[in-house]
Amino acid sequence: GVAMMKLKSPPVNSLSLELLTEFAISLEKLENNRACRGVIITSSVPKIFSSGLDITEMCGKSVEHYTEFWRAVQEMWLRLYGSSMVTVAAVNGSSPAGGCLVALSCDYRIMAENPKFSIGLNEAQLGIVAPFWFKDTFVNVVGHRIAERSLQLGSLHPAPEAHKLGLVDELVPEEKLMEKAAAVMTQWLALPDHARQLTKTMMRKAVVDRLVAHREEDIKNFVTFVSKESIQKSLRMYMEMLKKRKS
């Protein structure tokens, strides 16, 4: 009754329009499959859980493209954060920005205890702002103060620090990660589904409803923001930097 979703989009599991769409469709299928009660999300790319939203989708594209892309980001989150399944993130690598959002949206986060792996909503470092529903999801996990500081600094927290802040629930040696994720899943699935699902909905409804109520406005904000020449310039610079770092 447990599915495993392995993000596999080398080199860094960027959340492209295609990957996001596949992600949301897979979640929908699992959701509609009564036999499936839980899903473990992990990466099959070494050292990276997910590098977050694919910047190439936000650079030099049309307004229509930005609109479609952002709707897909929202859709993935609405499906994952509002999932009635038990969702466990087995974070086996670094997980900045949108990658961190994926982990934060699960019911439980286990991370490989490698201090070289880091996680956080580091949007501010790129000159962009995490949307309000990224922020709401973050606040629900770590509380207002830690979120305020971490978001303003665009912090990427090494695994031990992320654990200390409550951003991840548990650290385990990398080779034990999947075993631990399975054990956690078993613990959560021991509960009767219906009561657990209603409880989850009760806890997350306010934050989900807020995006649902402001979805079109949020898309418009994103498109306006990302279309600005100054933002395009910083994104291009960031991409150049990434390319240089790789070579």
Place this chain on the structure above:
Amino acid sequence: GVAMMKLKSPPVNSLSLELLTEFAISLEKLENNRACRGVIITSSVPKIFSSGLDITEMCGKSVEHYTEFWRAVQEMWLRLYGSSMVTVAAVNGSSPAGGCLVALSCDYRIMAENPKFSIGLNEAQLGIVAPFWFKDTFVNVVGHRIAERSLQLGSLHPAPEAHKLGLVDELVPEEKLMEKAAAVMTQWLALPDHARQLTKTMMRKAVVDRLVAHREEDIKNFVTFVSKESIQKSLRMYMEMLKKRKS
């Protein structure tokens, strides 16, 4: 100026309609007694603070009975959570579900440091869902993340873990519990009543108002839920299990 309320309804201090009604009336009398500025709530039943809502009140009864019962649960909580007195819970035994709610509604929680005693909102384990105002009370004490996880898992936390999570404020050896409760009460009563009461109201008003605004709807939800054959079945099974465990 300090009253002591000892829950005494063996074998496990179940919150029956009768006990809840007495509890609310006692609180009202103390509230109206100007000489009384604080109340310590504890149990005179060994090893149990309160086992929570009396399941027999929810099993095989009429809609009218369920309605009356739920109104009494609400009434007790409104009186206790909104009390202008200083309220200290001296948790001298286990305290699941509604028993935990009683402790959470006080101003301060001291628990006997016996790891065999546990406390938590474990409703999900019984296939039922903690009402939104149980959840709100819990979130106000432990924050959103701990509440989300604990409520979904229906966790009963052993005293040391409950302390670590902030569910209780302090652990003391069982024989020192009442002495410590009295000392805490003295500390809180050192403050001028009026300023302390207004401050308490300011902190708790949003959560109290939310139930007051949705009280009839909440009763209706409870009655509909508890009247379902599937829920009746799980409650009967749970009661059978408790009976077997006893014998």
Place this chain on the structure above:
Amino acid sequence: GVAMMKLKSPPVNSLSLELLTEFAISLEKLENNRACRGVIITSSVPKIFSSGLDITEMCGKSVEHYTEFWRAVQEMWLRLYGSSMVTVAAVNGSSPAGGCLVALSCDYRIMAENPKFSIGLNEAQLGIVAPFWFKDTFVNVVGHRIAERSLQLGSLHPAPEAHKLGLVDELVPEEKLMEKAAAVMTQWLALPDHARQLTKTMMRKAVVDRLVAHREEDIKNFVTFVSKESIQKSLRMYMEMLKKRKS
């Protein structure tokens, strides 16, 4: 690009109408100065950061005076909490009540690790109630539970306890305080201003908007409250006590 504001109003940096007005005007000037990106707030009075609102402004004055005073308190907070600059409090002495509010309103709090220095919203000790926006600011830093307890008890937390509660972010030896504040400022200023500012606004908007929406009502509440004979009496007694303590 970093300004330093040193509170200098001996003997205890009371926030008088004059000091509050100067404070707000200085912040406004810095805010409008594009070259200035951050401000460090500290005290040039030994052992005291700020003793909070000046009680003489609340004692035996006219309704007009109370109104003007309270508007100045609000104005200072709106400027500081909503500042688009990076604000660091270098808390080099005790900081009760309104002094604590100044520190809480900054982006980061560093305190001298002297256990004789204490900080907290101790209004309840004086028989008065912290306004809702003091409370909201506090809850955003330390969370609901710690705020509820600390406000009801009117606690003044010694530096080590304040750090443990999250009321201050860091303790350093007094002689390292300014050096550390400068280092923190450098870290925060490494982020692009625009993204950091929008993020800060997103985090603080709800609390700022709440005062803006209820500003006149809040002034009226304060004036009514402080005009009561019983409150005037406790304030006079408190001032007598302070005078005696000094001599």
